[in-house]
Amino acid sequence: MNIERPPHISKNELVAAMLHQPSRQVGEMIDKINETFDYWDAVKYKKCPADCSPLQLWTLVKGARSRCSISxxxxxxxxxxxxxxxxxxxxxxxxxxxxxxxxxxxxxxxxxxxxxxxxxxxxxxxxxxxxxxxxxxxxxxxxxxxxxxxxxxxxxxxxxxxxxxxxxxxxxxxxxxxxxxxxxxxxxxxxxxxxxxxxxxxxxxxxxxxxxxxxxxxxxxxxxxxxxxxxxxxxxxxxxxxxxxxxxxxxxxxxxxxxxxxxxxxxxxxxxxxxxxxxxxxxxxxxxxxxxxxxxxxxxxxxxxxxxxxxxxxxxxxxxxxxxxxxxxxxxxxxxxxxxxxIKRKQEEKKAASRFLRMGNFNERQAQIIKLFADEPTAMVTIKDLEVKFGVSPTTAKSDIIGLLGENIVSEISLNKVKRAYIKGDGLDELLSKA
CATH class of the missing domain: 1.10.3290.10 (Fido-like domain)
Incomplete structure (x- = not known):
């Protein structure tokens, strides 16, 4: 990464810059440059007043920084x-x-x-x-x-x-x-x-x-x-x-x-x-x-x-x-x-899911699961997914799913001999039509 070195400023020039009182326009430029702490490669392209060259501006910037410098x-x-x-x-x-x-x-x-x-x-x-x-x-x-x-x-x-x-x-x-x-x-x-x-x-x-x-x-x-x-x-x-x-x-x-x-x-x-x-x-x-x-x-x-x-x-x-x-x-x-x-996005998601709470005897997590399948009918989730998503125990996640299985909101499918996943059930469309 090639970085252009800044112009050399002698000690005398730096001291003079520290003592110099710039014009209001130049002073505002210095404040803005130091607010974002620009380097020489940005300062040299600044549009300067007629009485101030980029090099003079840089020297004044360095003077201002030296005044507030700590070891x-x-x-x-x-x-x-x-x-x-x-x-x-x-x-x-x-x-x-x-x-x-x-x-x-x-x-x-x-x-x-x-x-x-x-x-x-x-x-x-x-x-x-x-x-x-x-x-x-x-x-x-x-x-x-x-x-x-x-x-x-x-x-x-x-x-x-x-x-x-x-x-x-x-x-x-x-x-x-x-x-x-x-x-x-x-x-x-x-x-x-x-x-x-x-x-x-x-x-x-x-x-x-x-x-x-x-x-x-x-x-x-x-x-x-x-x-x-x-x-x-x-x-x-x-x-x-x-x-x-x-x-x-x-x-x-x-x-x-x-x-x-x-x-x-x-x-x-x-x-x-x-x-x-x-x-x-x-x-x-x-x-x-x-x-x-x-x-x-x-x-x-x-x-x-x-x-x-x-x-x-x-x-x-x-x-x-x-x-x-x-x-x-x-x-x-x-x-x-x-x-x-x-946080705002999560709060909005929670608010959007809240309407499903009024459709039956569901808790907030179940309402969010229903919303997930309403938004993505082809989605598939596992108990582990729900544990991670809601930060709950396997028992709690399984309990939420069992409640939705009972209402036919979700259906269970086999991924292999031991692992199960859950997809949208036929009862979801009926629930949404009533809403």
């Missing part, structure tokens, strides 16, 4: 230009991702398990597909829902990711430690490494580089493996310190853990999946419970080029992690919007 990681000279839009987004996350306000206004208590199961499956699938898992979403979802044994490496990656997320949820109150990080990597890469002993173990050489998947061009060379032990100690100290000298918003601190693991690349493989999992862990640890219901990796996977550029822009432009933070916050915003859309 993040001294060892690697990583800093953050903290913008107003970043702080505004963190404030909104505080309001809606943790505490009672988000709980009361976003997630319906009666459907929490259904939403949670769906989001965890989506997160596992997309995070793995980003790293090369070549299984379709439908096949992967069926494997996880029906708890099938993975048949190949791609399915194993997705299975591992799902198991790791569940482990993280169970250990969300733990402190960050070397053992925790290694265990998460071990779970994430189980039976997928060229050398099985590399699972849950830090790399011991400098043969690891990050390549462009298409051109195989080296886009990032991580620090030496000799720096990994100290890095891990620093990482644990950074995230376990409850009273840091410099306050950094918890959401941004979580984004930093994602970036730093990817930057240092402490493992032979699986760094990206582990980094995203550690962000997930840190958000839950800090009380942002709504993170469990989001498929963050789905948004990242669909904007993978921008994800990769956010890393590259950071390295090329003086290790300003603002590019990655701005990108990541946008991903979180889109994930939240997708969750709202998903």
């Amino acid at each position: 993040i990681w001294d060892k690697y000279d990583i800093r953050l230009s903290l913008t107003s839009s970043m702080q505004r987004m963190c404030h909104l996350i505080d309001l809606y991702w943790g505490g009672s306000q988000g709980s009361n206004s976003i997630i319906d208590a009666n459907n929490k398990k259904q939403y949670l199961d769906s989001s965890l499956i989506e997160e596992a699938i997309f995070s793995s597909q980003m790293e090369g898992a070549a299984t379709t979403r439908r096949v992967a979802k069926e494997m996880l829902q029906k708890k099938m044994t993975p048949r190949d490496k791609s399915q194993q990656m997705i299975h591992n990711n799902y198991q790791t997320i569940q482990y993280i949820v169970d250990h969300k109150d733990a402190s960050l430690s070397t053992d925790l990080l290694l265990q998460i990597h071990r779970l994430m890469t189980n039976n997928t490494m060229a050398n099985p002993e590399d699972a849950g173990r830090f790399r011991s050489n400098d043969d690891v580089v990050v390549e462009n998947g298409i051109t195989h061009e080296t886009v990032h060379t991580p620090p030496s493996y000799k720096e990994i032990p100290q890095f891990i100690d620093d990482l644990c100290a950074f995230f376990n310190d409850k009273n840091p000298q410099q306050f950094i918003h918890p959401v941004i601190r979580g984004i930093v853990i994602h970036f730093m693991i990817s930057f240092v690349h402490p493992f032979v493989d699986g760094n990206g999946r582990t980094a995203r999992a550690m962000f997930f862990w840190y958000m839950l640890r800090e009380g942002y419970w709504l993170t469990e219901y989001l498929s963050i990796s789905r948004v990242i996977a669909r904007s993978k080029k921008a994800y990769e550029k956010a890393f590259l822009y950071t390295e090329i432009d003086g290790m300003d992690i603002g590019y990655f933070v701005a990108y990541h916050l946008k991903v979180l915003e889109q994930s939240f919007q997708q969750l709202q859309t998903y």
Whole structure:
């Protein structure tokens, strides 16, 4: 991926830009550029006023960023230009991702398990597909829902990711430690490494580089493996310190853990999946419970080029992690919007099914089954399908079906000597005609 380097700005030019008071028009342009944290390759094409060239505009943008720059990681000279839009987004996350306000206004208590199961499956699938898992979403979802044994490496990656997320949820109150990080990597890469002993173990050489998947061009060379032990100690100290000298918003601190693991690349493989999992862990640890219901990796996977550029822009432009933070916050915003859309769709489906409740002595699940066959007369479902769909036990799913069999709403067919499935029964048309 060829990235044009930004023009060189001398220290004197940067100081002058920090002190300069631009015109209102230029000032508004700077604010807009920093709101989306644009890189030079976008700024240079901006239509500038007559008294301001693209280079002058870029210099003023850099001056504005320098005024709000804070140090993040001294060892690697990583800093953050903290913008107003970043702080505004963190404030909104505080309001809606943790505490009672988000709980009361976003997630319906009666459907929490259904939403949670769906989001965890989506997160596992997309995070793995980003790293090369070549299984379709439908096949992967069926494997996880029906708890099938993975048949190949791609399915194993997705299975591992799902198991790791569940482990993280169970250990969300733990402190960050070397053992925790290694265990998460071990779970994430189980039976997928060229050398099985590399699972849950830090790399011991400098043969690891990050390549462009298409051109195989080296886009990032991580620090030496000799720096990994100290890095891990620093990482644990950074995230376990409850009273840091410099306050950094918890959401941004979580984004930093994602970036730093990817930057240092402490493992032979699986760094990206582990980094995203550690962000997930840190958000839950800090009380942002709504993170469990989001498929963050789905948004990242669909904007993978921008994800990769956010890393590259950071390295090329003086290790300003603002590019990655701005990108990541946008991903979180889109994930939240997708969750709202998903919940609205499920609520509408439930509302549409409610009319079938008035047609007989049916419960809500049975009403949704009736709606399914009314909408798709050729559909076929199993007890396992209903368990997964409604998040109920086999006994409850079987009881729902028995009630519908008694009314001839569904019919039973044999798939093999032991397995049964259910299709539309003759009584459904009569029920619908009465409605």
